[in-house]
Amino acid sequence: MAELLTKFPRRRTVLLASLLAVGMTATACSAPGEDRSSTQKSDAAVKTELGTGPVTLEMYAETGFPLAKALADEFSKQHSNVTFNIREDQFTVIVENAPRVMASDNSPDIIRLPTMVDLVKDDLLKNLDPYFTAYGWDKFPASQLMQLRVGENTRGTGSLYGMGLGYSVTGVFYNKKLASQIGMTQPPATVAEFEELLAKAKTGGVQPIMQFNKNTAGINFPHQALQNQFGDPTQVADWIFQKPGATFDTPAALKATQTIQKWAQAGYFTKDANALDYAGMVGEFQKGNGLFMFNGDWESANLDKSMPGNVGFFLFPTESPGGKHVAMSAPNTFGVSAKAKNPDAAAYFLNWVHTNAKAREISVTVGGSSPGGPSDLPVPSAAPNTVLAETLKASQQLGAENGAVDFTANATGGIFAAAITPEMQKLIAGQQTPEGYVKAVQAEYQKELSR
Amino acid sequence: MNLSRREQLTGRVFLIALIVVTLLPFVSMLSAALQPRGTVPSGLEWPSDPQWGNFADAFTAANMGALLRSSLLIVAGVVPVSVLIATMAGFGLGQLRVPGGRLVFGLFLLGLTLPFEAVVTPLYYQMQDLGLLNTRWAIILPLIGLYMPFAVFWMRAHFTNVPVELSEAARVDGSSTWQLFWRVQVPLARPAIASLTILMFLWTWNQFLLAIVLVDDATKRTMAGALGAFQGQWGTDLVLLCAGSLLILTPTLIVFLIFQRQFIKALIQGSVKG
Amino acid sequence: MTSALGSAPTGRDDSRARPTPTRAHRFRWARAAGTGWLYVLPALVMYAVFVLRPLVLTLQYSLYDWNGIGVARWVGLDNYLTVFTDSDLLKIIGNAIVLIVFFSFIPVALGLLVASMVRRITTGAFGTVVRTILFMPQVIPLVAAGIAWSWLLSSNGLVNQALRAVGLGGVARAWLGDFDTALPAVGVIGAWVLLGLCTILLVTGMSKIDPALYEAARLDGAGPVREFLAVTLPSLRQEIGVCLTVTIIAALASFDIVYISTSGGPGLQTTVPGLEIYRLAFSQRQVGLASALAVVLMLLVLACVLPIQRLSRGEKP
Structure with missing residues (x-):
């Protein structure tokens, strides 16, 4: 093509002009979307009978x-x-x-x-x-x-x-056999106890956390679990619900991010977490390749089938003993x-x-x-x-304690794909700092809200 | 010129290495496809008990029958029309040399390096306005248009080289332009037309972007688009994914092996990117 | 169109073939003009409706802020400003440029190496088999190539298996999920697809070189390297130009492989303009920005391809 284009240098202006002419007539110069109307009638009468027609x-x-x-x-x-x-x-x-x-x-x-x-x-x-x-x-x-x-x-x-x-309610599934192997006799009561178990598993040669982080950031589960504990969960909820003035750049979020970074550096996540997808995570957990998995009750029936009697569940523990449980539930x-x-x-x-x-x-x-x-x-x-x-039972307990919050990933349409996922992948790969992480998430949030 | 034995040998070793690298991905997929469902296979190991039934599962899961039919329908809608109108245009520009033809040809050339991504968004709204979204027409019509730059370029190049005297002679015989086109020029252009047909077939069959943007129903897509949908649904079941992928790419390979001589010629001439 | 150019059946210079217009010719042209247009028209109409019109619309959209549903708002060149200042978008364009190394330079360089090794042994049955196999990656959908290689490069895939087998388990990793290796890994997939094509094109080109040139070079006492630089390379100028053109377009406009193998991750490590245009236009509903990026991509392709075309033809008779 090029050789032919360069051959007619004088023609080029003519070409562009004619192209524009074609375009003008084609588009008639109206702004895109002007001829599309999308009004919705929400007050139309509704029927509550199914009827018998197909x-x-x-x-x-x-x-x-x-x-x-x-x-x-x-x-x-x-x-x-x-x-x-x-x-x-x-x-x-x-x-x-x-x-x-x-x-x-x-x-x-x-x-x-x-x-x-x-x-x-x-x-x-x-x-x-x-x-x-x-x-x-x-x-x-x-x-x-x-x-x-x-x-x-x-x-x-x-x-x-x-x-x-x-x-659904989310929390931590654990492999009972591996748990007893590292001496865990009951679910941890505090975040500190949970971290002790992670360390014990690591030294005992057991993969502490099996968590996916490919395509969508599964490590946002533990991240938010920590964030819920480190501060006032209504702050998190306000941010998710886009209340004016809400921000992700809070001490709680930062502390949660620092903790995740610490866990990543300590090798508590798998080395290939960024390449592990959801099904891969569940598969590995079922095979007994990890002690903990942050996940939701939608996987319960499946886990009962694949590892009967060998799997337990607890709500993520509180920061101080006897505190109120908070969990992502949606x-x-x-x-x-x-x-x-x-x-x-x-x-x-x-x-x-x-x-x-x-x-x-x-x-x-x-x-x-x-x-x-x-x-x-x-x-x-x-x-x-x-x-x-x-x-x-956990779901009912959470209801009684009124501790349900939505997922941060649901805050805006693009927040998960455009900020949380890539930034979390960077964080655990050592390519992002905790400070940078919370700022990046908040920046994307503001960008989307200002649109 | 004679090549030394050593040269011959290194040449062959290089080629064989290249062939192995080319084939490995296929072999590795096959080994994964034959593992029992629900296992996590590893790189390359021949299963002790090959599960050929996985292919049957994948055939059902992918709805292969419908996919084949859909791809064939799309090819049938795109290729004959594209080849015909491109041949006519090539004849008009290369032989008849219509006045203003250079300008028109220049317009076509503009599209020769155009990435499909550059027009896919407006095409989506255009198809929506025409009410053709999620129908095969949404793939067929734009593809015909998008193929024109290359196809016209290709056919014009052929017709430019056919001596004008040939047409002269036909005219002296009193043939009309249409007769001249069908009876004299098209038969002469057969090799160029054959190559073009093969290229169009391949590009259509393997078209992905338009398929995933303009058609949601996998059974109304091209093969590549359907494979994308299959991956979207079964991407987490590696065994089934590999089995399905192999199934979906088999028809192309079969057609390729049958017509390989013509394919390679066309591909070399057309310097294709699929 | 992502295909191309140059090696179409000759006819590069139509002015040569054209006879001097005599009275008879003029008469014929005049008569044929009307009918002639009828032959060109169908192709032109399809092209105008499904390529030129969308192309102009892309230009128009790029000047608006539009979510694809409501009424658009005129923003002038703001979208272009965003493309050239947003660090993420610049990184994405940079990724495509990095891919050129893998999609273009490696296949061409490796292709040249292999081609000069095998210069004359691609005839006969062995040659046919070789050609057939090397072309297979060209024939299958890129989506399939993406799936196959995602598996090959995964944690449990063949690449890691091989590394472990030779005691290099330490470097084994999820190649497509690792920040340092994801983009090169995507590049390797592209190189695999395009290597066969480049090799065959170059071999075909070499077989056309006059053996006398080599004889002359040998008589001058040229070694294999000098011979390659003095004879092979200049003679292949056109074929190399074609290879570069085709592969550079494939790199810059890549979509299928990335969409399937990494969907742009980890982070934005492997996101390319094609994928970002798709995301912006259809998931994030920023049609204006998507269109501006599309225009930039189009110009980028031209900016890379035009000089190559010029160079590869430059001093040819």
Whole structure:
């Protein structure tokens, strides 16, 4: 090409001119987006009957988490006119795809959501307030749905935009055999005790923590667990909910980051943590290649199956003995797309998940999480001596202590991908300082909020 | 000129080393694909009990039948049309030498080094406006346009070298331009057309970016796009991923092995990046 | 278009082939002009609608702040300012330039080495087998190459297995997840894909060199190195130009391999402009910034490729 271009130097201006001419006529000089309107009618009447006509619900769910499919199958069994068409991707892929998929005309009805604020801002998510009223979800404990509310650019208050397929709690899973090998007889009561166990494991030749940090930063789990303990958790919650003036640059976050750095330097994480993905982590833990794993109760049922009797769970310990437990706990959020073709059926399904006895049982046995829903419905019980029973108990304990906070990774649409993940990868590889880490995360946060 | 035995030998050793390096990734994938599901295989070890059934699992998981059909449909939509209109344009620019042809050709050349990333965003909104997102047309139509710079360049280069006297002779016989094109020029251009067809097939089959941006349903994508979706879903199940990847790249390899002589010729001439 | 150039069936100089316009010719042209345009039109229309129009739109978007849904806000050159001042984006562009070393220089250099070794033994059955195998990476989707190499370079992969086997377990690591090695590791994948193509192109080029040139060089007492510098290299100028052009475009516009093997990590260590454009436009919904980056990428490709084209043709008759 080049040789031909250079051959006609005089032609080049002509070319550019004609190219521009083509372009002008093509675009007619209007600003992009001017001819697109995206007004959403949130006050339209909603139906709470499913009807009997055939309905196909398009669902976009997460690979490796069989709960959504199990619930869908049961729903179809009970309502034969409803079929599900389920597309699955890894969570990172959903995060990347969600805005584009939901903006398209083939938007799914029900979708596993990463973060909601941006999607709400872009009018991509259906406002569920009418369903809230119609189905009487006010009988649910208000705190259950709080994280799913989005108001004027903040979260935690405002209209409802999602529901949980189970409400999860996170903490630390441990390998019982390895634990007794290093002399751990009961879960640690303080952060200091936890660190002692880490050191003991390391000297005893046991990999202390099996944690993934590829694609999405799994080490943000222990990081936030520490951050929750080192300061006032409402500070963390305010930051996540984008309350004005909230900052990540706090002594608690810094101390947590320093601790993570210390752990990384001490070799408490695996050497290839930055190349270990979620499934790899779970696989290695199941094989007995790590003492602790920071994870959530969604993995309980699976762990009971793969290492029966050999796995335990505890909420991350407090800084001083007898303190209040704080843990990341969040709904496994599913939303209804603004462009959903069957929003009423989708909402019916979400209500059914919370209230139908069989569905609640599936939430526990397959999903491993508390099913949520009205407080007067019983929580199905799990088999004794399983880690599932332990996580359910922890979930109730956390509820009683009112210690649930959302994930920092959910603060804004891009915070996880654009700041936490890369900066955490740098931190544990010794390429970032703790001070630099908190500043970088806060900088990205401000950049996104100012947009 | 005679090469010394030593030279011959070093040459061969080098080539064999190169071949081994080229083939290793495939062999390593095969060894992983044959391990029992749910295990974490290591680099290269022949399994004691090869699990050929993994391929059957991957075939089902990937929905191979639908993928093959989709890729073939897209190729059928892109390649014949591209080759035809590029040949016509090459004929018009190279033989008929239409007035203003240089300007038009210059316009085409502008697109010759264009990275697809540079236009994929507007293409997305254009397809959305046309209501074609998530249909195969969303891949087919832009690809035809995007191939034009190279295809026209290629065909024009051929037609420029065909002596004008040939057309003269045909005209004296009283043929119309269309007859001249079909009966005289196209048969003569067959080698150039064949190479172009092979290149277009390969590029279409392996097109990834447009597929993942414009089409969400893996069963409406190209092979490469479908492989991307397969990785997105099963990326954490290494055994299945390797089995599926091998399955998905097999059709290309088979076509390549059948037409390898023509492929290599086309690739050398076209100096391709896939 | 990421393919290209130069070695298309001759016809580089159409002015030579053109006969002097006689009256008869003029008459013919005039008559053919109208019909001639009909032949060019379909291709031109497809090109205009699906390439030129989007291209102009990219230019237009790049001047706006737009989330892809609402109404855009005019920001002039602000997006370009961001591209040239944001340290992350500069790093991303830098990554693409580093990849040129692996995608272009290594395959061409290694290709030259191999090609001069095997100058004349690529004929016969052995030659066919060699060519077929070396071309396989060119034929499979880049996505497959990415998957295969991610596995090869992973913690349990073949590379580490081999290192451990020869007692170098100490350097074994997750190559694509390590800050120091991720970008070179991605580069190695690209080199693997492009090495075969470059080698074959160069071998083909060498086989066209007049053996008399070598004889003359030998008579002058030139050793293999002098011979290579004095005869082989100058004669291959055009082929090397083609190799560099194709591979540099592949490096700068890389997307598939990175998307599959590292998705840009760890940190931003392997993020390249193509991936960032995709992310910005479709995940972060900053269509304006994505478009500005796309324009910069386009210009970068031209800035690298045009001089090479000029050099590789320069003194040729």
